[in-house]
Amino acid sequence: MKHWKRISIALAAASALMLASCSSGPNAGVLVREAASGISGMKSCAASVNNTLIFTVNGTRHSFQTKNDLTFNASPFALKSALSSNNDGSSTNSVTYTMTENGAVGFYCKTATGWQKSQVQDLNPSPTSQISILQMLNNVDDEKYVRQMEIGSQKVHKIELKLKSEILRSTIENIVTVSGMGNGSKTVVQTLLDSAPTIYGYCYIGVDSGKIVRLDMDAADAVNQIFQGIDGSTVRVMVEKCGMTGDFSGIDATAPISLPQEAKDASAVDAKG
Numbered sequence: 001m002k003h004w005k006r007i008s009i010a011l012a013a014a015s016a017l018m019l020a021s022c023s024s025g026p027n028a029g030v031l032v033r034e035a036a037s038g039i040s041g042m043k044s045c046a047a048s049v050n051n052t053l054i055f056t057v058n059g060t061r062h063s064f065q066t067k068n069d070l071t072f073n074a075s076p077f078a079l080k081s082a083l084s085s086n087n088d089g090s091s092t093n094s095v096t097y098t099m100t101e102n103g104a105v106g107f108y109c110k111t112a113t114g115w116q117k118s119q120v121q122d123l124n125p126s127p128t129s130q131i132s133i134l135q136m137l138n139n140v141d142d143e144k145y146v147r148q149m150e151i152g153s154q155k156v157h158k159i160e161l162k163l164k165s166e167i168l169r170s171t172i173e174n175i176v177t178v179s180g181m182g183n184g185s186k187t188v189v190q191t192l193l194d195s196a197p198t199i200y201g202y203c204y205i206g207v208d209s210g211k212i213v214r215l216d217m218d219a220a221d222a223v224n225q226i227f228q229g230i231d232g233s234t235v236r237v238m239v240e241k242c243g244m245t246g247d248f249s250g251i252d253a254t255a256p257i258s259l260p261q262e263a264k265d266a267s268a269v270d271a272k273g
Helices: 002-024 028-040 132-138 165-179 188-194 220-228
Strands: 044-057 060-073 078-087 090-101 104-111 114-119 140-151 154-163 199-206 212-218 237-249
Touching: 028 132, 028 140, 028 154, 028 199, 028 212, 044 132, 044 165, 132 140, 132 199, 132 212, 132 237, 140 199, 154 212, 165 188, 165 199, 165 220, 165 237, 188 220, 220 237
Parallel strands: none
Antiparallel strands: 044 060, 044 237, 060 078, 078 090, 090 104, 104 114, 140 154, 154 199, 199 212, 212 237
């Protein structure tokens, strides 16, 4: 009887270890690193990136929202951007092309008076430089596997990303500028970033493809904590929404970007830095 009891205990322990192993899921760090490597070396992709920042300063509400539909080609480098934005009630829409032609990079922008062209100097053509939300991948401190789920009809791994506070720099700069906080101080933004709590985002990677399908981050609570932790300030900031989402498709399979003829015929203006 004691012999069988020992066997039962051993089997139970083995089963528990197997369940723990299964529940932990795949290695999140490996999945993210391999997907990030695929992004840095990809030939092409399409991305739809949404950014939202809504906050009040001493009771006055401010809203900044953008949607950017992007097409990226690596070689020769080309980027098409269709941007719509609404900043405190002022809406704008623009279409731009950044294209390599004859060894030089040109920037083409459609304005109210037609297309204009300028030369681009010192451009970094990497996907993480040209598609803003991919900066999340450069600001990861740790990864944790969450679960397998579906986006559309595609099975994906959902992975939690613990992010560096640097990911919030442009957000903090925006709020500081609008609020007038710091009176032009060059150190206030970094001081606020240094006080940031833990920031989390999520990366969704295709189960079959190993490619990134989506990145997203909701940082409203974190940004609220940053600004509510300021002692003695007469500026009161309350963040309602602060987030970004990027959906990716056609990685390594997006058609080449074609520059419209009217853009090719555009008049040149001063070089774009």
